[in-house]
Amino acid sequence: MAGNERCVRIRWLDKTYRRSHPAGISSKQYHCACFFDGRIVGFGRALSDGVFNAAIYDVVVHRDFQKRGIGKAIVEDLLAQLRHVSCVHLIATTGNEPFYQQAGFKKIKTAMGRYLSRDLAREYLEGGENA
Template sequence: MDIKIHNRFDPDKLDEICAVYQSAGWLNHSNDVITKVFQRSDIVTFAVSESRIIGVGRALTDGVFNAAIYDVVVHLEYQQIGIGSLIMSDLLEQLKDVSCVQLISTTGKEEFYRKHGMKKLKTGMARYLNSSLTDEYLE
């Protein structure tokens, strides 16, 4: 399978991006939400096969001290074949000069991120508006 990586958000591909999120069970990502989060992201990565977006990732950064990776998601039909690793590698390459790169893993995906050099934070903290996310992710 020939996978290409693209680093520009194309609003004409919204339905494909939405299909990636929906296939992975991320049902709150409508076209409007996707447009907002990708337009406000500093770094974006799209995995493309045969002109179709099959995976996404994004990050926010100040370009020097801090960055946060969000939404590394691969379409259900293309999972477990290394596409998530391609996306993470591209994001981390784009962030290679940033002192601290953080992310919050979805439950059960922690080992995937460990393989990419990520480690648990001793002092990480968060706040969620959604109580079910509070219950899942916070102590």
């Protein structure tokens, strides 16, 4: 049984999705970069299946250009590019959660992660030292 048939059987793919994406799920990349005097001072990127899920990665602004609305503009641009996607996830850098909350993000009840780096596991996973 093909992957799409399995998904249809468990009602994951509805008729609208099958019509718009007959070959199945594909991935798309989204980018936003901000420039000053010809150099990049901020950027962000996201990956998505184009319909159901997306994840924003690497919203980064050079320290000399922070607190000027550049990060906000990057997140707003990425969200505009992802406006048709049902669910957008991200992992905030420790301490930056309020920034993303102002953009409308909320904590996820069932989110899980896995890190190969013990340091990152301690920082981001529940259980910290025991992760």
